[in-house]
Amino acid sequence: xxxxxxxxxxxxxxxxxxxxxxxxxxxxxxxxxxxxxxxxxxxxxxxxxxxxxxxxxxxxxxxxxxxxxxxxxxxxxxxxxxxxxxxxxxxxxxxxxxxxxxxxxxxxxxxxxxxxxxxxxxxxxxxxxxxxxxxxxxxxxxxxxxxxxxxxxxxxxxxxxxxxxxxxxxxxxxxxxxxxxxxxxxxxxxxxxxxxxxxxxxxxxxxxxxxxxxxxxxxxxxxxxxxxxxxxxxxxxxxxxxxxxxxxxxxxxxxxxxxxxxxxxxxxxxxxxxxxxxxxxxxxxxxxxxxxxxxxxxxxxxxxxxxxxxxxxxxxxxxxxxxxxxxxxxxxxxxxxxxxxxxxxxxxxxxxx
Numbered sequence: 001x002x003x004x005x006x007x008x009x010x011x012x013x014x015x016x017x018x019x020x021x022x023x024x025x026x027x028x029x030x031x032x033x034x035x036x037x038x039x040x041x042x043x044x045x046x047x048x049x050x051x052x053x054x055x056x057x058x059x060x061x062x063x064x065x066x067x068x069x070x071x072x073x074x075x076x077x078x079x080x081x082x083x084x085x086x087x088x089x090x091x092x093x094x095x096x097x098x099x100x101x102x103x104x105x106x107x108x109x110x111x112x113x114x115x116x117x118x119x120x121x122x123x124x125x126x127x128x129x130x131x132x133x134x135x136x137x138x139x140x141x142x143x144x145x146x147x148x149x150x151x152x153x154x155x156x157x158x159x160x161x162x163x164x165x166x167x168x169x170x171x172x173x174x175x176x177x178x179x180x181x182x183x184x185x186x187x188x189x190x191x192x193x194x195x196x197x198x199x200x201x202x203x204x205x206x207x208x209x210x211x212x213x214x215x216x217x218x219x220x221x222x223x224x225x226x227x228x229x230x231x232x233x234x235x236x237x238x239x240x241x242x243x244x245x246x247x248x249x250x251x252x253x254x255x256x257x258x259x260x261x262x263x264x265x266x267x268x269x270x271x272x273x274x275x276x277x278x279x280x281x282x283x284x285x286x287x288x289x290x291x292x293x294x295x296x297x298x299x300x301x302x303x304x305x306x307x308x309x310x311x312x313x314x315x316x317x318x319x320x321x322x323x324x325x326x327x328x329x330x331x332x333x334x335x336x337x338x339x340x341x342x343x344x345x346x347x348x349x350x351x352x353x
Contacts, residue, residue, distance in 0.1 A: 105163035117161035166210030253282035279323035292323030
């Protein structure tokens with residue numbers, strides 16, 4: 001396990017900051033890949049969406065499962081080793097009229113309980129997404145509740161909770177007047193705050209990491225021009241006491257060394273040294289250039305974030321690879337092979353040298 005690094009003076013801190021910025025994007029890595037699917041029928045699809053450590057080398061993983069020929073999804077939960085062999089469980093939001101469930105962002109609770117977030121659809125509201133929160137045993141016998149963003153003088157059409165940690169939930173909502181709005185939800189206080197980035201017209205909040213005390217780091221993407229799209233990834237500090245963001249920092253895949261139209265952070269985890277490992281997706285200016293990535297960002301003086309070191313993630317021989325969540329140096333996501341419509345989960349382990 002990495003130990004925290006303590007710097008003795010400002011000169012050392014500044015030298016480190018310069019070194020980080022100069023060496024960003026110069027690190028080399030080897031990546032090993034393995035398929036990680038729910039053991040259902042051949043032809044069914046597995047979508048991996050979230051991961052957290054569960055202690056003792058185990059992890060919690062969330063996702064969705066879609067049977068061949070169906071467009072409705074079921075919630076997936078896994079507990080065990082990243083190498084496989086753990087316990088898979090289908091977990092769906094309770095109710096006779098529920099047509100689809102998607103689970104995201106697992107977090108461990110005391111007494112071996114878990115907290116899960118996500119969304120569900122029901123017959124009454126058709127394709128509208130409702131946010132969900134689950135707390136209890138991994139078998140789904142705990143408490144399920146709906147968490148929809150409250151009315152803001154507009155009709156709220158969709159709420160999707162993407163990630164949870166330290167008592168907060170982040171996600172997105174749409175209204176009849178605007179799409180691509182983000183929120184921070186405080187579970188204990190049952191309070192909602194819209195996450196607003198100055199100048200952005202569309203924003204997502206896909207990942208949250210608890211730094212300690214009242215401090216959190218949120219990751220996602222935003223656009224200054226596209227009302228329903230995403231152009232750049234971002235990191236931002238969040239103070240739960242004041243309910244305010246600070247140190248907004250934008251990111252583009254490969255630090256804009258190649259033509260990139262879209263960059264987005266889908267998952268975040270701590271690196272045990274005050275920095276962060278991240279994953280997400282990028283799309284080039286000249287498609288079909290696109291793919292997933294693993295990124296490493298450091299803290300620098302003043303609580304700002306450094307430039308990122310990037311490693312491209314591409315499942316061998318796959319037509320499409322997406323990076324959805326990250327645990328330490330492991331990226332989890334999905335891939336689709338050429339000529340197939342089946343979505344497969346995977347684990348990619350990044351070995352730095």
